[in-house]
Amino acid sequence: xxxxxxxxxxxxxPQFWRGLWMTLQLTGFALLFGFFAAIPLAVLRLxxxxxxxxxxxxxxxxFRGTPMLVQLLLVYYGASQWEWMRAAWEAGHPVWTxxxxxxxxxxxxxxxxxxxxxxxxxxxxxRNTPHGELEAAKAMGMTRLKALQRIVIPSALRRMxxxxxxxxxxxxxxxxxxxxxxxxxxxxxxRDVYSRHFAPFEAFVFVGxxxxxxxxxxxxxxxxxxxxxxxxLAPRKAEAGRQS
Amino acid sequence: MDALIEYSxxxxxxxxxxxxxxxxxxxxxxxxxxIGAACKLSxxxxxxxxTMLYTTVMRGVPDLVMMLLVFYGGQVLLNLVIDHFxxxxxxxxxxxxxxxxxxxxxGAYFTETFRGAFLAVSAGQxxxxxxxxMSTWQVFRRILFPQxxxxxxxxxxxxxxxxxxxxxxxxxxxxxxxxxxxxxxGRSTHQPFTFYLAVCVLYLAMTALSSYGLGxxxxxxxxxxxxxxx
Numbered sequence: 001x002x003x004x005x006x007x008x009x010x011x012x013x014p015q016f017w018r019g020l021w022m023t024l025q026l027t028g029f030a031l032l033f034g035f036f037a038a039i040p041l042a043v044l045r046l047x048x049x050x051x052x053x054x055x056x057x058x059x060x061x062x063f064r065g066t067p068m069l070v071q072l073l074l075v076y077y078g079a080s081q082w083e084w085m086r087a088a089w090e091a092g093h094p095v096w097t098x099x100x101x102x103x104x105x106x107x108x109x110x111x112x113x114x115x116x117x118x119x120x121x122x123x124x125x126x127r128n129t130p131h132g133e134l135e136a137a138k139a140m141g142m143t144r145l146k147a148l149q150r151i152v153i154p155s156a157l158r159r160m161x162x163x164x165x166x167x168x169x170x171x172x173x174x175x176x177x178x179x180x181x182x183x184x185x186x187x188x189x190x191r192d193v194y195s196r197h198f199a200p201f202e203a204f205v206f207v208g209x210x211x212x213x214x215x216x217x218x219x220x221x222x223x224x225x226x227x228x229x230x231x232x233l234a235p236r237k238a239e240a241g242r243q244s
Numbered sequence: 245m246d247a248l249i250e251y252s253x254x255x256x257x258x259x260x261x262x263x264x265x266x267x268x269x270x271x272x273x274x275x276x277x278x279i280g281a282a283c284k285l286s287x288x289x290x291x292x293x294x295t296m297l298y299t300t301v302m303r304g305v306p307d308l309v310m311m312l313l314v315f316y317g318g319q320v321l322l323n324l325v326i327d328h329f330x331x332x333x334x335x336x337x338x339x340x341x342x343x344x345x346x347x348x349x350x351g352a353y354f355t356e357t358f359r360g361a362f363l364a365v366s367a368g369q370x371x372x373x374x375x376x377x378m379s380t381w382q383v384f385r386r387i388l389f390p391q392x393x394x395x396x397x398x399x400x401x402x403x404x405x406x407x408x409x410x411x412x413x414x415x416x417x418x419x420x421x422x423x424x425x426x427x428x429x430g431r432s433t434h435q436p437f438t439f440y441l442a443v444c445v446l447y448l449a450m451t452a453l454s455s456y457g458l459g460x461x462x463x464x465x466x467x468x469x470x471x472x473x474x
Contacts (some may be wrong), residue, residue: 078437176306
């Protein structure tokens with residue numbers, strides 16, 4: 001038996017391709033949902049009213065304190081425990097039947113998970129808004145909402161880019177557990193190829209390299225984003241012959 | 245609820261497996277991290293490049309993929325060795341595969357943590373130690389290491405919390421940790437939600453306890469550091 005047989009990989013390329021597409025969809029949609037839901041939630045998280053802030057804090061505490069795999073299993077397998085849920089499935093309810101679909105359940109769990117982390121990253125970034133900027137906004141006669149919309153949120157979104165890039169990469173890698181609920185993502189494709197050809201090195205090393213390449217692409221994109229939106233925070237370059 | 249009480253002994257046994265995986269992994273990761281940091285800070289270029297490759301690959305590939313590679317690929321390699329020497333068949337242990345994978349992955353994260361922490365200790369302190377006539381080893385043991393640990397502690401704490409949660413994937417290579425026990429109990433009692441929720445609560449208890457312990461350690465290791473009051 002050969003330890004590394006390239007024909008196993010070339011023969012299964014369509015399968016890997018579909019797996020890659022599934023991984024990108026799951027990661028992309030979950031991140032999209034997580035990002036946009038995190039903006040209002042981060043505002044609520046920082047609310048001086050504890051009745052508003054506490055539920056959001058409890059949500060992020062739960063999702064950041066438990067493994068995403070358990071969250072996924074809780075959503076997908078746990079849903080069938082409830083009598084009313086099963087009744088809704090029988091009746092063909094348009095929303096609750098979604099919880100029978102592994103694809104929807106994965107998006108649901110991943111989305112809520114990444115949203116929880118993003119809320120904390122964004123809230124931390126908003127807390128670090130320079131005090132003077134808020135005072136200036138108030139002096140210009142902006143309401144709290146206007147100041148949030150024009151000053152606090154845009155600058156917090158810029159400052160969160162480095163921390164958020166970490167979260168995006170972790171989400172891409174975390175999505176590898178999707179095969180636990182029968183979805184065939186990149187890792188799922190590798191598991192299929194492994195069990196069909198009994199070729200662990202070909203299957204797992206190949207998808208490992210794809211994940212690595214995707215990570216590099218993301219790191220590169222975030223470098224560009226930082227260059228574009230965080231240029232004002234970069235260390236000043238020394239200018240020859242001009243000192244002030 | 246009755247089902248939960250009935251299965252609580254096996255669930256707690258699973259929690260103990262989870263804890264064992266996490267503790268052995270973090271020990272391996274700490275040792276790997278210290279060695280990795282030493283390699284990254286060494287003056288020998290091939291060693292630095294090799295460590296850079298290690299940290300990049302370990303942090304760029306999902307833990308599950310790495311674990312499946314170690315578990316299934318390790319078995320193939322083991323079979324080759326067994327064939328060569330004509331031994332009896334040995335099955336690769338999911339505990340060993342899990343600990344090895346998680347330990348080596350987080351070794352990469354700890355490498356970065358320790359590297360930063362070693363660099364954060366000011367050179368003047370080391371010079372002062374040498375000026376007192378301490379040997380290189382004494383400087384390391386009395387000055388560099390304790391102060392490095394102070395700088396590394398927040399990073400160690402963060403990595404530990406992430407590591408603890410990533411132990412859940414060992415259930416996917418057949419180790420009976422609490423996630424897998426919950427899966428089995430949920431199937432046989434038709435109450436999967438209850439059991440997965442119980443696992444969540446157990447994880448939350450472990451992370452809460454760790455956070456408390458890390459707070460105590462932080463206070464101990466930052467004795468004498470005055471916090472800036474704004």
